Amino acid sequence: MTEDNPSLDRFYDVVHDINDAEGKGSGAVKENAILDLIGTKDWEEMIIFLAGQRFDNVGIGKKTAVKAVTKGFNLLPEDVEDMVAQEGSVTEALIEMNPESGNKDSARALYEDVVDLDSLSGNRAEYHLTEMLRQYKHPHLVSFAVLNDWSIGVTETSIANAVAKDAGYSASGRRRARALEPDALNFIKAVRNGDDISSPSPGSAFNPMLAKSNQDIPDGENWVAQFKLDGYRLLIHVIEDGSVKAYSRNRKDVTESLPELQEIDWPEGEHVFDCEVIAEDGTYKSTSQRIGRKSSNLMDTQSMNFALFDYLYDGGDLTTEPFVVRYGQLSSVAPRDDERIEVLTPYSDIDQARKWAMDEGYEGLIVKDNDAEYHFGKRSKAWRKFKFTQETCDVRICDFERGTGENKDRLGAIVLGTEDGVEIGNCGTGFSHQQREEIWDEKENLIGSVVEVSHEGFTDNGLRFPAFEGIRYDKVEADTLDRVKNIAE
Numbered sequence: 001m002t003e004d005n006p007s008l009d010r011f012y013d014v015v016h017d018i019n020d021a022e023g024k025g026s027g028a029v030k031e032n033a034i035l036d037l038i039g040t041k042d043w044e045e046m047i048i049f050l051a052g053q054r055f056d057n058v059g060i061g062k063k064t065a066v067k068a069v070t071k072g073f074n075l076l077p078e079d080v081e082d083m084v085a086q087e088g089s090v091t092e093a094l095i096e097m098n099p100e101s102g103n104k105d106s107a108r109a110l111y112e113d114v115v116d117l118d119s120l121s122g123n124r125a126e127y128h129l130t131e132m133l134r135q136y137k138h139p140h141l142v143s144f145a146v147l148n149d150w151s152i153g154v155t156e157t158s159i160a161n162a163v164a165k166d167a168g169y170s171a172s173g174r175r176r177a178r179a180l181e182p183d184a185l186n187f188i189k190a191v192r193n194g195d196d197i198s199s200p201s202p203g204s205a206f207n208p209m210l211a212k213s214n215q216d217i218p219d220g221e222n223w224v225a226q227f228k229l230d231g232y233r234l235l236i237h238v239i240e241d242g243s244v245k246a247y248s249r250n251r252k253d254v255t256e257s258l259p260e261l262q263e264i265d266w267p268e269g270e271h272v273f274d275c276e277v278i279a280e281d282g283t284y285k286s287t288s289q290r291i292g293r294k295s296s297n298l299m300d301t302q303s304m305n306f307a308l309f310d311y312l313y314d315g316g317d318l319t320t321e322p323f324v325v326r327y328g329q330l331s332s333v334a335p336r337d338d339e340r341i342e343v344l345t346p347y348s349d350i351d352q353a354r355k356w357a358m359d360e361g362y363e364g365l366i367v368k369d370n371d372a373e374y375h376f377g378k379r380s381k382a383w384r385k386f387k388f389t390q391e392t393c394d395v396r397i398c399d400f401e402r403g404t405g406e407n408k409d410r411l412g413a414i415v416l417g418t419e420d421g422v423e424i425g426n427c428g429t430g431f432s433h434q435q436r437e438e439i440w441d442e443k444e445n446l447i448g449s450v451v452e453v454s455h456e457g458f459t460d461n462g463l464r465f466p467a468f469e470g471i472r473y474d475k476v477e478a479d480t481l482d483r484v485k486n487i488a489e
Contacts, residue, residue: 007105010040012138015152030154031162038163038192044185047159059444060117060146064126065090069143071126072133073099089149094140102135110136114145121444156184163188173198179207179377182251199317200376202237202270205251207377209274209310211366211385217350218384222371224323224346225353226309228364228385231278231287233474236261236306238271246277248291249474257293260304260340267333274310279303288452288470289435308334309344309366312374319374323382326374346370357388364388392454392469393487396478398423400443403436411436411443416453416466419478425462427453430469439471450475458488 014033037043066084070077083093104110110132117128129146133139144150157178164174169191177197181187182205190197200206217223233249244261246254255261258277279286280302290304311330312319318326327346335341347353350367357365364387372382395416403412413428430453431439439446452469463484479487 008107008110008136008138008141009105011037011107012141015141018152018154030158031165034154034159034162035166038188044189047185047188059121059447060125060129061447062090062147062149065129065143065147068126068129068133069094069139072130072139073097073101075099090147091140091144091150094143099139101133101137101139103137104135105137110142110145113142117146160184160187160191163191167191175378176376180204182207182377200272200313200319202272202313203239203245204237205235205247205253207251208233208235208249209375209377209383210249210379211383212379212381213385213387217354217365217367217386221348222369223350223367224348224370225350225365225367226344226346227353227357227360227362228366228387229276229278229307229344230282230284230363231276231307232291234275234277234306235312236271236273236275236308238266238269238273240270242268250476252292252473254291254473257291258304261306264306264338264340265335267335269315270313271311271315271333272313273308273330273334274312275306275308277304277306280305284452285469288472289432292471292473293438303340305340305342307342307344310374319376322371322373323368324370354386362388392452393463393466393484394450394452394472394475394478395424395484397446397449397451399447400440401426401428402440407436409440411440414439414451414468416451416463417478418481418484420480422481423462424458424481424484425466427451427463427466427468429465430454430467435468446471449473450478455488458485463488 014037018030018033034047037047062084066077066080069075069090070080080093083097084090087093087096113128113132117125117132120128129142132142136142140150160178161174164177164187169177177191178187180200181190181197187197217225234254235247235249237245237247239245244255244264244266246258246261248254277287277291278284279290286302287304290302308330310323311326311333314329314333318329323346331343334343336343346368347356350365354365364385367384367386369382372380375382395418397414398417399415400411401413401415402408403410410433411431413426415423415426417423450472452472453463453466454469455463455466457464
């Protein structure tokens with residue numbers, strides 16, 4: 001029976017109990033606090049805020065939040081900026097300032113206000129945030145819900161693990177289930193309902209298996225190699241009703257970008273294929289220009305091909321079978337009479353495969369343990385990546401600059417940053433006119449996205465002559481500063 005307590009006061013107390021505990025909410029304090037919240041009325045909303053699980057497309061940045069705080073509490077801009085610099089974040093500055101605010105104290109109301117904020121932009125969004133800060137009893141919870149800028153020692157993973165542990169999940173079972181249901185709130189609900197989340201479900205996105213980067217090719221008879229293509233990782237889901245869905249590595253639905261999928265004669269029933277999608281000319285740049293586009297913008301793009309390399313579902317879960325079994329199944333069911341479909345061969349002679357791959361201009365090899373299961377959401381030693389070509393960098397979009405001259409009212413440049421939050425210069429080249437228009441129109445949704453850039457080295461000011469190669473809809477993480485420098489060297 002749920003406790004009839006919808007207030008943010010309860011959430012406020014739990015957060016501060018965790019934050020004040022030795023080791024920032026270590027061990028039992030953190031788990032007990034999480035489990036104590038779950039079961040209260042509006043627990044879903046409070047768990048979202050506890051994890052700092054903000055809405056990805058709210059579009060509110062630190063500068064806008066500072067302006068809202070300044071206007072909301074009639075403060076001097078320089079005083080707010082100094083406090084934010086001193087405390088390290090807007091939320092922590094609000095905790096220190098403890099400004100007088102309203103009496104609104106509902107987790108459900110805050111959730112709905114953030115949903116409303118998600119639909120606004122520009123001055124309207126700033127005004128709405130200002131009003132929220134004035135109205136709520138704990139304004140720092142408002143900024144935390146929007147910015148996720150307060151390190152309280154709790155993450156989505158720690159919340160999900162606490163709930164799963166309480167339900168009797170093993171450590172390996174938790175990892176597998178979390179990769180299959182990455183959304184923390186949905187995962188918690190599924191665990192509490194006793195739902196089976198141990199196997200993939202066609203039509204539901206999940207985190208796929210990833211390869212580790214390696215220098216040395218492993219020895220032994222159990223290892224095989226498949227060519228590594230310079231394309232986009234894709235999970236193709238064939239649904240029982242005959243429809244087909246496509247998800248990128250970071251679970252983005254890109255089906256609309258790939259109308260070819262609906263034209264291919266897929267086998268009947270339910271299936272999930274792991275593959276790379278690549279443009280007809282074999283270049284990553286052409287591929288990236290297609291992925292993520294709306295169907296109405298595909299007239300001038302190349303047709304796409306699909307290289308299948310693993311098979312995960314055939315009406316039942318195949319992922320606990322060894323790779324050699326999964327591949328055998330793939331060979332028997334994959335469409336073979338369509339020139340857009342290729343099934344990547346696993347070569348047992350890895351040295352010979354390497355020579356062929358280099359001679360044919362492939363990007364590298366993925367070397368696999370024939371006896372290994374499929375490990376969802378994990379960089380596994382059972383898959384090892386060897387690249388021959390020079391690597392580009394995967395970096396984050398930190399901001400956008402408006403163009404001038406012929407690029408007036410569309411994208412001029414993007415501000416680049418690393419995964420660890422260091423800005424490394426601006427990139428204003430490599431975009432087509434259409435890309436400049438599309439990115440500028442979608443800039444609020446694309447902030448924080450991962451992009452690939454080529455460059456000519458690294459200087460004290462960041463990347464030297466960076467050029468845009470494409471948005472990496474299949475990537476969740478960017479490169480760290482150390483990795484960017486290593487690549488440049």
